[in-house]
Amino acid sequence: MNLLLPLGLLALASVPLIIVIHLLRERRRRLVVASLALWRRIAPPQPRDRRVRWPRWWRLLLHLLIAGALALALAQPVFAGWNLVPARHLAIVIDTSASMAAREGTTSRIAEARRRAAELVRASGGADRVTVIAAGAVPRIVAEGDAGDGVLAALATVEAGGAGCDLAAALALAEAALTAGFTREIVVFSDGGATPVPRRVGVPLRWEAVGGDPGNRAITHFAVRRGPAEVAVFAHIVNDDDRPLATVARLTADGVTLRRENLGIAPRSATDLVWTVRTAATTLSLILDGADALPADDVAYARIGTPAALEVVLVSPRPEVMLRALASVPGLTVRAVAPADAAPPAGSALVVYDGWLPAAWPDVGAILAVNPPAGGTLLGVGAGVAPGAAPVTAAEPFGDILANSADLGGIVALEVPPWADVLMRADDHPLIVRGSVDGRTVMVWAFDPAAGALATRLAFPILVGRAVRALVARATPDQVGVAEPFVITASVADAGIRIVDADARVVAALPAGTRTIDGIAAPGIYHIEAQFGGTWLALGTVAVNAGDPREARLVALPAPDIAAPERDVAAPVRPQPQAWWPWLVGLALAALLVDWWRVPR
């Protein structure tokens, strides 16, 4: 406590004055009479109320209290706060890798971690803060705030799934989330094996091991490749148990069993299965009979890709250069037509306009406009420019294909359309832009590949290949892991997204503009659909699998060797000084009120 005006304590000089006054009043109040006999003869003079029973020295103490409080208030005391030890900020990191979903006894590892984390939250004080981090392949903050019901509710939503636990990123995220001025601590609930492991963290770290050694068998790899007439199937099955595994593996196609094979796998070993099947189904699944601690990785799904190559229409008055480059891209069927013969290429996956543009964008999924002519209605193209050997900056997917613009020729001044983003530029000149026009994906190259030396460089077919893949890429990946985020590459800027499982049940509905799906929690076959004009159109099918070599081994590992300080070295933040004088004045007024009420008049 500090005094802003210590001279105010001079008012304490009134204390002896009050004592003297009380002593004088005490004398005057005590009357010596000749005899009490007559006073006792009259009716017993009981006090009229309880106020006179109050001892006088209480009044003296009350008056001293009033004087002391007012004197102290005049001195304007400020108090730095009782809580010299700052509140605690606890970062709870929960390993959400698939192995944490293993059941042991009556509960699962993730449930046990949630329970113990909830105990930590409940044991925290009112001023403490808690941050809950789900440590999966991509760590994320689940809840942050005061230790209370909100954090507990968010904690209950943490589920295990997905391969891997990026412990280094999770601890870095936790360390960054901890607030300075609090006593910081990180508590990790994990069954071990998380990678990468940081060498040290800057705040105290407590490792709470979860789980035992239940043993597991898992399908860690399941791949399918469609050939011209047959489908090749590959599976890798692991027996991570001390006992040999004897079970049956069933291969099904769209729910119909195609193959059944007895398996015998030695303890702590693995085996591979390779089949060649004839089927027209779109999905395959492999199922291991029986049960273990982690049933999610006893089944695997795969989507069988379409065999047909993509048809590309090249519209160009001089198609030689682009035709040669497109032909080098695998999986493409290129058809070159002259601009005069360019009928509406309906159904084509990609139309490439080279040195020519139609009056309107055709009704196709993707368009590549190379060296657009000036004077068109679709693009604002100006006169040619010569940036020379200006350095080129490019975004994905082109990266650092071109170091500078020395090999580029026929560069035109392209007015970037409002619907497009610049992917490559030299100085202030846009070289490649991409955007979406009425549901079409359009890429524009503002240079002529045939004019410069680019066509003779190795970078040219790479540039063309990446452009084609960027334009005609599948909207969704074929296969992802459980809880693994993936990106929808289709133009879904203004369309709602929903995820539908194999039984046509909507698993999740995502708002318009969603491009990244955080992941799907359960293994299976899922359809990603987008809403265009009130109609749900299928963007793609995703096979979600829980099996992963990193998660197949369920034995809980000890805490990794991570250097951490024993105590938080963060300097505590001084609490905001609090002025006490209003409280002291209030106390004095209250005492005066009590004195007024108690004293008989």
Added chain:
Amino acid sequence: MWFKSIFGRKARADAPAPLFDEALLRRLDRVSLLAPRRLRGRSIVGEHPSARLVPTSIFDDHRRYSPGDDIRSIDWNAYAHQNVLYVKLGEIEQDINVHLLCDRSRSMGTGQPTKHHAAQRLTAALGYLALTRHDRLRISAFDESVHSVFGPAQGKARLVEMVRSVEALASAGGRSSLGDALARLAARHRDGGLLVVLSDLLSSDDLAAGLRALPLPTWRVVVIHLLAPDDLEPAALGSVELEDSEQGERLALVIDDDAAAAYRRAFARWQRQITTTCAARGATYARVMSDWPIERQVVPYLRARQVLG
């Protein structure tokens, strides 16, 4: 030092008044103690009338001569007419025993001025009257017992000694017992006399028994009831703590108007009871306030009560 004068002046202001002053002495010279004729005294130098008739030259009665009578008191004119010897009988003046019994209990120390001081002044004044009228004066003080303070003495020559003795009388005793003191006094002085009791009568429960030991006509008892203004009226209203001057007991009270009126009624009842007791035993009761000036209020009052003449 300058502040000594302040405290010194205050000390002088609080000092009790002297026992005598010139005005009081002048006043006392004009009065005397009244004693009934029936009191037994000695007819030597006294000035009080006596009930006894003795042969004297100034006569108001006769009787036959008896051998041994002073032949100077024979009324020869009556013998000439009747041939019988008669002696002339006349009144004689006598001196009496004057007992001043002063209460020196602690309760006498209350009041402003204190009742004790008033008792001292009255004792000195009455003693002055007794000595100047050639009465035999005894001054005693009583608390739990009776203490002789002065006397027996007679004559003005003992006046200074009497005053010093009275001045030395202090109110240091404990509880007083007036009845017991009166009984002891009566047993010690069987020839009776004029007894003046100066007390606040706060321990007067046995007053009747004490007065019974002082029968008429041997004794004439004058009870001077000394009171302070605080005895009549509560000194303060409100929440007070009363302390008994003799016992030290305390009593917490809220003295409001009702309580003050009740006290006044109780006091009047108590005083009536004392008056009745005194009247029943032939004692003269006189209530004297401690703040009354002796020469201007006490002496006229005592004259009206026929204590002084």
